[in-house]
Amino acid sequence: MSTIRMPPILRQAVGGAREVDASGGTVREVLDDLTGRFPAIRTHLFDDGGDLNRFVNVYVNNEDVRLANGLETAVGPDSTVIVLPAMAGGSRR
Amino acid sequence: MSCLEAPRSAALSAVGNTPLIELPRMSPNPDVRIFAKLEEQNPTGSMKDRVALSMVEAAEATGELEPGRRILEPTSGNTGIALAMIGTVKGYPVTAVMPESATPERVELLRMYGAEIVFSPGNMGSNGAVAMARSMAERDPSVFMPFQYANEANPAAHYCGTAVEILDQVPDGQVDAFVAGLGTGGTLMGCSRRLREANPDVVIVAAEPLQGDPVMGLRSLEDGYTPPILDIAQLDRKVLVSNGESVSTLRKLLSLEGVFAGVSAGAALAVARRVAADMEGGNVVVVFADGGSKYLSAGIYTKPADQLEREMEERVWW
Numbered sequence: 288m289s290t291i292r293m294p295p296i297l298r299q300a301v302g303g304a305r306e307v308d309a310s311g312g313t314v315r316e317v318l319d320d321l322t323g324r325f326p327a328i329r330t331h332l333f334d335d336g337g338d339l340n341r342f343v344n345v346y347v348n349n350e351d352v353r354l355a356n357g358l359e360t361a362v363g364p365d366s367t368v369i370v371l372p373a374m375a376g377g378s379r380r
Numbered sequence: 381m382s383c384l385e386a387p388r389s390a391a392l393s394a395v396g397n398t399p400l401i402e403l404p405r406m407s408p409n410p411d412v413r414i415f416a417k418l419e420e421q422n423p424t425g426s427m428k429d430r431v432a433l434s435m436v437e438a439a440e441a442t443g444e445l446e447p448g449r450r451i452l453e454p455t456s457g458n459t460g461i462a463l464a465m466i467g468t469v470k471g472y473p474v475t476a477v478m479p480e481s482a483t484p485e486r487v488e489l490l491r492m493y494g495a496e497i498v499f500s501p502g503n504m505g506s507n508g509a510v511a512m513a514r515s516m517a518e519r520d521p522s523v524f525m526p527f528q529y530a531n532e533a534n535p536a537a538h539y540c541g542t543a544v545e546i547l548d549q550v551p552d553g554q555v556d557a558f559v560a561g562l563g564t565g566g567t568l569m570g571c572s573r574r575l576r577e578a579n580p581d582v583v584i585v586a587a588e589p590l591q592g593d594p595v596m597g598l599r600s601l602e603d604g605y606t607p608p609i610l611d612i613a614q615l616d617r618k619v620l621v622s623n624g625e626s627v628s629t630l631r632k633l634l635s636l637e638g639v640f641a642g643v644s645a646g647a648a649l650a651v652a653r654r655v656a657a658d659m660e661g662g663n664v665v666v667v668f669a670d671g672g673s674k675y676l677s678a679g680i681y682t683k684p685a686d687q688l689e690r691e692m693e694e695r696v697w698w
Contacts, residue, residue: 350616369620373606
């Protein structure tokens with residue numbers, strides 16, 4: 288089991304938890320496990336094409352997966368996955 | 381990317397040409413040398429002097445910025461302070477929009493340089509300052525907003541300045557890895573372009589702040605934002621660093637090397653050490669965007685680590 292740390296704005300959708308356990312060997316599998324149990328999160332994390340939403344960053348052991356192998360990045364049993372909104376600037380306009 | 385050559389007087393002539401020093405005791409690998417670019421040596425104490433001056437000179441060159449026109453900019457502090465200094469020299473009034481949770485030193489410095497300050501909600505972090513400044517600029521077209529997040533003069537300051545200096549200062553001009561903090565992306569984009577021209581194999585690494593929950597006050601993920609000047613395809617790695625790790629690295633830096641640096645420098649150095657540990661050999665260059673003096677009131681160097689980490693969650697640090 289790996290641990291997924293949720294950003295404050297998505298915690299309500301997972302029953303208020305800051306961290307949620309999930310299983311899977313890749314980011315895609317771990318997030319599929321998460322969204323299988325909490326379907327309301329799916330549209331926040333993924334775009335219509337099934338890729339990560341542009342305004343979501345996902346990290347495995349603090350490394351941004353977009354610069355690793357994306358959704359196929361390996362997740363170990365003791366890995367921490369962090370989901371964060373892109374925070375560098377302001378609103379999308 | 382073009383480089384302007386504008387005449388500079390008074391404090392403006394002291395922007396750039398900062399020292400690059402080796403940090404022998406901070407390298408975890410005897411075959412890797414770590415060098416730090418000390419941007420605190422700029423006139424207002426941060427790397428943002430380069431960015432602000434580049435944006436102002438570019439706008440003057442196009443005629444967009446005329447004498448007396450007010451400059452408005454969202455900032456976590458350093459860009460506002462730099463613009464205020466430049467405004468003093470060149471005769472532009474400056475309004476800085478920044479989170480109300482900014483450290484008192486930043487507020488005092490802005491006031492000292494004569495800037496007007498508009499505070500944005502602290503729980504909205506940098507996003508809140510950007511949204512408020514954009515709204516103000518839309519309502520008042522008489523102001524000029526350089527907007528560092530989307531202004532190509534921001535990375536140009538580093539392409540034309542910071543990176544050129546680094547290549548001149550590092551032994552044999554050899555940079556094998558480059559690490560900088562990620563905010564607007566200007567340092568990483570401008571330096572990566574120039575450093576890759578010199579060494580296509582250079583590894584470009586971003587150190588990214590792991591913000592505390594209290595400053596992640598977005599209404600939805602769609603309120604998130606990626607700066608238009610940031611192309612993450614130009615990065616090789618992007619690494620999250622906690623406030624705690626940033627501060628513990630800063631304290632180690634001070635005790636081992638006598639260098640007094642700011643929070644983002646601690647994060648960048650923490651990442652530089654990780655990068656160095658994995659390399660077979662070579663030179664790592666890390667940018668220290670500012671010094672420690674703007675963070676003294678927050679107790680970065682004095683408070684117990686666990687207390688400080690809790691308190692740091694409440695603020696945006698870079």
